[in-house]
Amino acid sequence: MTTTRQIHLASRPTGWPTADNFRLVEVGLPELADGQVLVRNTAMSVDPYMRGRMNDVKSYVPPFQIGAPLDGGAVGEVVASRSADRAVGDVVVHGLGWREHAVVDAAATRVVDTTLAPADAYLGALGMTGLTAYAGLTEVAGTQPGDTVFISGAAGAVGSLAGQIAKQLGAERVIGSAGSAAKVAHLLELGFDAAFDYHDGNITEQLAAAAPDGIDVYFDNVGGEHLEAAISVLNRGGRVAMCG
Template sequence: MSSTASRTTRIVLASRPDGAPTVDNFRTEVVDLPSLGHGDVLVRTVYLSLDPYMRGRMSTAKSYAPPVELGEVMVGGTVGQVVESRHRDLEVGDYVLAGAGWQSHAVLDATTVRRLDPEAAPLSTALGVLGMPGFTAYAGMRKIGQPQHGETVVVAAATGPVGSAVGQIAKLNGARAVGIAGGPDKCRALIDDFGFDVALDHRDPDFAANLAAAAPRGIDVYFENVGGHVADAVLPLLNRYARVPVCGLVAQYNGVESDRRDRLPAFFSQILVKSLTVRGFIQSEFAAELSADFLREATQWVRTGKLRYREDIVDGLENAPSAFLGLLEGKNFGKLLIRVAPET
């Protein structure tokens, strides 16, 4: 099989967005792959994960990770299958978790991939509930949110892979879970599929009042993964000693209105008078400490139905740009994945 796939179809960053990205910021190419060196594997991509953090990588603004260079393949987590191996621990046919990015094939250092057991859980979960988004929820709740029995936990984008796990982990800790999503279908899924206690539609004109009614004893944990007007409604309801893990701000990634009055002094006042903890984090910070715990616990929860998940699978790498733009607008319903090729 060593000569079957010497080329890859890939999507590169063609230009940097000014405000909201468009499909014109991306370009599809077909290029030759390098030959395999010792220790390398050739992997065909099965699933590509699309995640909000990718918006940050399109820009040069200082962040926790360097930007994608113009002309380079867009970054992204992938599940793939080994089609050629020059590493003794991986065989042709093995499935692996990798970071091959937005492309159909890649030559990768075998030490950068992790073999997946397709019997343990569906392969796609390695990019969602049992992958980076699930771990973001797990680590953020365990290290920062620390929900206590009877407390109230609020999370937005709650049908997404992070939010849905946050709500279910809140419940597993005996807390109340209030989920926020856009539209009646997503709100119904929060209750019926994920077991939230309350579901609120942030598009409702009475959203702020509804949130106050849903949290009569205030909010103890606000898991911040969207920002924007949801945060505006949450902040006044935070209780003393409330915790605010901040893992994403998708609502403001494309820029924010600048003509509002300055809310920073009032926010600092809230931090002070309520002894708030506001803590930004990237899941990788806690990987060494917690990823083994996570995989053991979360896999068990998934198997026993205590941690449910929903996927929004789009077929075809060529649809990745438009699907990604929809993600930034909240159009996906569950973990957004591109099925680049069939599993087998």
């Protein structure tokens, strides 16, 4: 194999990205150096932070460059290796998505066990999304059995997992806010004890009705009015995990 295909950023979007902002390009594959592996990507993660990297502005990570491939989380199979630590056939996660094949330093990959979960789960529930929710609830908020937990933006990738994880941690009541009736229904299907549409009225009043005994943990995905509402019903000793 001497060539592969990549998705390049062709132009910087204004507003929502469109297909015109991207270009599918066939490129040559470099020879592997010592310590590198060639990975055939099978899935990649498209995440909200990537939109910010499409702008030519200074941020916590450099912007994507015009005419160059984008990058991001990916999972795939090692098809060639010059590393003693990675064998052909290993399934690994790494940071060079947006391409069919990636030449990666073996040290920048992590082998995953596909007998425990599908490979693409390591980009979601067992990847950055799930670990963000888990760390926020445990390392930051110290969620305990019996807690009442409120999650804003609960229908999003992190929020929806945070609610389910909170229940697994023993939370007595988990409440979520979302932006539509369909999303509220989805949260209830996921096991949230209560959920409300923040468009339906005053957020503080809706939260107080859903949490008559107050809340012990607030997992904040949005800030603003939601944060003010959460503070107004936060019990003594309550904790706030701010995400984003």
